[in-house]
Amino acid sequence: MGRTLFEKVWDSHVVTHGEGRPDLLYVDLHLVHEVTSPQAFEGLRLAGRKVRRPDLTVATMDHNVATGDDTPADPLSQQQLDALATNCAEFGVPLHATGSGREGIVHVIGPELGLTQPGMTIVCGDSHTSTHGAFGALAFGIGTSEVEHVLATQALSQRPARTLRIFFEGERAPGVTAKDLVLAAIGEIGVDGGVGHVIEYAGPAIEALSMEGRHEVCNMSIEAGARAGMIAPDETTFAYLRERGVEIDERWRDLPSDPDAVFDREVVIDVATVTPQVTWGTNPGMVASIDDVVPEPADEAAERALVYMGLEAGTPIREITVDRVFIGSCTNSRIEDLRAAAAVVQGRHVHPSVRAMVVPGSARVKVQAEAEGLDQVFTAAGFEWRRAGCSMCLGMNPDVLAPGERCASTSNRNFEGRQGAGGRTHLVSPEVAAATALEGHFAVPA
C-alpha cells in the first residue's frame, strides 16, 4: 500500500521502534526562542547535561521584542531575552539576536535562512511550528519538557498521528487569499477537528499557492487542533529554496503521498464557495464570510463569545467598526503579505478613528520591504512601520490592545485577551486588514 507524505517523513526518522514505548524520532532542526526555553536550559544545567547537537539548533528572539524604535523591552522581558543569550553562549547554540540582521519571528527566519527543507523533522517550543510544513517537512510544536529532551538527545518519543487530508477543490475567486482558505477550513472542521491528526493540504488551490500562501495555511493547522500541517513539495517549493541557495535533493521528489495512499480521514473544501473571511468570536472556528452577519449563537460558548466581543447577532460584518489594525505575526508578515497590503493602501489614508501598524516578520523582510519602498507607502498612508517581532499577535511586548479595543488582525488567534486583556480580535487576511484600516469598518479592497 502507498504511503502518505507524513508516513514517509516519519518512517525515515525512526531511531528505535518501541517495544512497549513510543517510537524515538530523530529531530533534524530544533528552533528555540526566549519564552519556552529558559526552564529547559536550567534543567540541563541541573542534570549536568549538554546540548547534543548545537549545530542542529538555532535560536532567535521574537516574542518579547519591543518593536518601537525607541521602546526598550520591559525589565522582565529583558531578563528573558538576556537569559536566552546567556544560555546560547553557555551551551554553544547559534543565536540570531536582536540587531544581528538575521533575527525575526522563528517561523519566518527558518524558511528565510534556508534552514527549513522538505522531508525534515522540525520542532520548536511554539505551537505555530506547523508553519514549516509548507515545505513538506514534519514540523510541530512541543512544550518545555520536550524542548529539554530534544536539546539533550536530538530525539523525541512520539506516537504517530492519524492522517487527515483536506482537499481544496476548484479555483479561488479573485480577492480570496490563502488566509481565507484556511479560516474556511477551520470553520468547516472546527477548532478540535484536527486533534490527534496531521493534516495534509492538497488539491489544485493549494498547488496554485505561493510559498508564502502555503506558510499561512500550514501555520493555522494548530488552530484546527492538528499537531502539524503539511504540503507536498513541488517546483514552487524548489524555486523558493534555490533562491535561498539551497541545493535541491532529488529524493525530495519522492516525498508526495503515493496515489494509493490511504488517509484516516478526508475532507473536501469547495474553493469556489470561499469568500473573504472574518472571525466574529473567541476562537478561529467562529468565522464567517465578510458578506454575512454575526450569526445567532448556536450554544453557550458562542453566547459567551458574543458578550466578550461586544457584538449582537444579525449585525452585518461589514458594519463592525474597528479601533486598531495589526498586520504582522508568523501567519502574515512575509514580504508577499506586505506587498499585498501596500497595494491596497497605496495613495490612500488610514481612517481617522483607526490606529494601524505593520510589523515585518524578520529583519530581512524589513530590509527588503524598505528597498521596495513599501515602508514609505505604509507611513504615507498613516500606518506605523515597526521593527521585526511577534508584536501584537500575543502582547508579550509593549504592543497590546487596551480593554474593549477592537482590532482587525492578520494573526492567528482571537482568544479572549490574546492581544491584551479585554481586547477584541477579528482574524482577517492582510488584504482585508488593509482595506479595513482605510474604511474604519470591515471591508475588502476597492
Next chain:
Amino acid sequence: MKAFRSVTSTAVVLDRPDVDTDQIIPKQFLKRIERSGFGEFLFFDWRKDPEFELNHQRGKILIAGRNFGCGSSREHAPWALEDYGFEAIVAPSYGDIFRQNSLKIGLLPVELPADQVRDLMERARAGAELTVDLEARTAGGHPFVLDDFSRECLLEGLDEIGLTLREEAAIAAYEQSHA
C-alpha cells in the same frame, strides 16, 4: 518528574469547551524564567469574575469540557494547574500539546467519553469525592485508556531524558547512517 498513583478528592467542574492555554495562564506571566509559582496566576482574567468556577469550588481534580488546553504550546499551563493544586484532569478531549506537556510533568490528563465526563460533573457538583486511580486506570469508576509507557513513567516518576540517553548507541548510529 513527580510520580502519580491515585488521587481522591472533590472536583472542580469547568464545563466549557475549547478552553485555551491563553486563558489557563495569560501571556504576561510567561516572562518568568522559573518553573514554579504559576499557580496564583491560573485563569488570571477569568478569576476576576466572582461567579467563576474556581472561585467557589475546591478539589485536586479538574473536570473540563472537550478540547481542553487547545492553542499555545506553553507548558506554563500545566505548570500553573499543578502548582495551584490539581493532580488530575478529566475531559472528553485535549489539545495534543497540552496533553503531552501534562504527562511530562506528572499531571494526569484522563480522557473519557462525553457522557461519562457528564456523569462525573454531576457527581462532583453534588459534592461527591472522586477517585482517579492510575494503577487501575479508572476515574470515578469509569475505566480509561492510557498507554503503558506513559502510565509507567507517571507511576514511577521516571526521567524520560535519562531513558532516551540509554539509547545513545542507536541515536549515534542513526546520525552516522544519515550524515
